[in-house]
Amino acid sequence: MIDFRSLTEADFPMLCEWLNKPHMRAHYQKTPITIEEVRRKYSERLSPSHPTYCHIACYDGEPFGKLQCYLLRDYPDFASEMGEHDGVAVDLFIGDEHFIGRGLGKAMLRSYVLNVIPSLFPQDCKCFICHAKENTIAIRGSLSAGFLPYRDVIEGGVESLLLSFDRPN
């Protein structure tokens, strides 16, 4: 039911629309973003040599969410905030609000760490995800996807919880 494809330039208008949705304001996209800013930020991530891999999640073929993954060691400042320098970090959101709260957040995260990340980073079996403590839905979803609380961190000045997932080898 859920499958993933790489982000493409054709997705930028949809991505821009998603990032500007009210439900994205609290924890993911705190200020409005223009299409030019989306192009500037995400164009470089389309290159296979970029350290961040971006994907669109589809449900029965319909795009509903975006995920990205990257090695912590490629982002030393973020890695220092997390207190962890090895492993793969994941960020995610459901852009289309019609798909929120239906169990798809936790399902897409679990499927992503089990089916997408291993082919990109076969050597790195530890995955991390970080959520603001206030983002209780995201934390519950990640716990249900199989992540475990790892440590309290401050991300961008916000009290947050780092969770980890050990992928079977």
Ligand SMILES: CC(C)(COP(=O)(O)OP(=O)(O)OC[C@H]1O[C@@H](n2cnc3c(N)ncnc32)[C@H](O)[C@@H]1OP(=O)(O)O)[C@@H](O)C(=O)NCCC(=O)NCCS
């Ligand atoms: C975080 C996000 C991906 C979760 O996806 P979702 O589809 O909304 O959540 P799910 O339906 O998978 O549910 C996850 C858990 O939260 C609970 N939940 C969902 N909506 C809820 C609500 N309105 N109130 C209370 N609990 C809720 C579910 O019961 C589930 O918990 P359980 O597994 O213990 O039963 C999605 O809400 C989102 O994209 N939010 C905006 C962006 C964001 O915060 N991203 C993460 C930042 S890193």
